Amino acid sequence: MAVTRPPSAAADLERSALRRRLDAGLAAMGADIDAALDDAGRDRLIAFLALLAHWNRAYNLTAVRDPLEMVPRHLLDSLAVLPWVTQGPVLDAGTGAGLPGIPLAVARPALEFTLLDSNGKKTRFVRQAVLELGLSNVDVVHSRLEAYRPGPKFATITARAVASLSELFDSCAHLAAADARLLALKGRLPEQEIAALTETASPSASATGESTTTSNVVHAAISCTVHALRVPQLDGERTLIDIPFHASAHG
Numbered sequence: 001m002a003v004t005r006p007p008s009a010a011a012d013l014e015r016s017a018l019r020r021r022l023d024a025g026l027a028a029m030g031a032d033i034d035a036a037l038d039d040a041g042r043d044r045l046i047a048f049l050a051l052l053a054h055w056n057r058a059y060n061l062t063a064v065r066d067p068l069e070m071v072p073r074h075l076l077d078s079l080a081v082l083p084w085v086t087q088g089p090v091l092d093a094g095t096g097a098g099l100p101g102i103p104l105a106v107a108r109p110a111l112e113f114t115l116l117d118s119n120g121k122k123t124r125f126v127r128q129a130v131l132e133l134g135l136s137n138v139d140v141v142h143s144r145l146e147a148y149r150p151g152p153k154f155a156t157i158t159a160r161a162v163a164s165l166s167e168l169f170d171s172c173a174h175l176a177a178a179d180a181r182l183l184a185l186k187g188r189l190p191e192q193e194i195a196a197l198t199e200t201a202s203p204s205a206s207a208t209g210e211s212t213t214t215s216n217v218v219h220a221a222i223s224c225t226v227h228a229l230r231v232p233q234l235d236g237e238r239t240l241i242d243i244p245f246h247a248s249a250h251g
Contacts, residue, residue: 028232061097072233078103087155094162145171153177160185165193176245184241
């Protein structure tokens with residue numbers, strides 16, 4: 001006869017399975033990322049997934065329904081960019097359900113993060129998540145990128161699956177501090193988007209993965225560095241496009 005476990009026991013079992021999958025994924029991502037998250041940080045990430053799964057049933061925040069699948073597709077995928085997130089303040093543009101902003105903020109507690117989205121339903125969830133997780137280094141803003149006018153500008157701007165590179169660059173330029181960088185997380189290498197951004201032929205493969213070119217007055221001289229990301233437990237290509245802002249791009 002099957003035994004029905006109390007809800008609390010079932011939740012404990014699920015969190016244990018999520019934690020094991022997270023620990024295995026972080027270990028496979030290398031020492032720098034693995035060491036950035038202590039037990040408390042990992043517990044916060046699991047609590048975030050539990051909250052996301054709960055809200056997702058009513059608000060459709062993400063197409064991923066299975067919390068176990070959320071570990072690689074949301075947590076590990078977000079944290080893959082962590083080695084490049086070293087300077088703050090950080091803006092997560094089009095944060096959606098708080099990705100990659102919340103995982104990065106958990107892993108980088110010394111940096112200040114602003115998580116911005118134009119969807120009020122999603123920013124309500126992100127505010128609640130920030131409150132429940134006790135993330136004192138995170139501010140949540142409900143606004144369109146083009147309309148947002150903060151005080152201090154941002155040293156790092158992250159974006160995950162938000163618009164084309166050209167649209168994203170233009171929308172964020174007025175928010176970038178001197179020597180700021182745009183870190184755009186993509187799936188397969190977006191050669192056409194890179195070509196449109198730099199207004200030249202798409203980059204050829206090279207040992208460094210760097211493409212540098214000069215375009216017209218709109219974008220001045222843009223260089224972009226392409227990093228192939230390896231996300232454990234996740235099939236398919238993941239790519240980081242690292243684009244520096246120049247003084248001429250600032251609004």
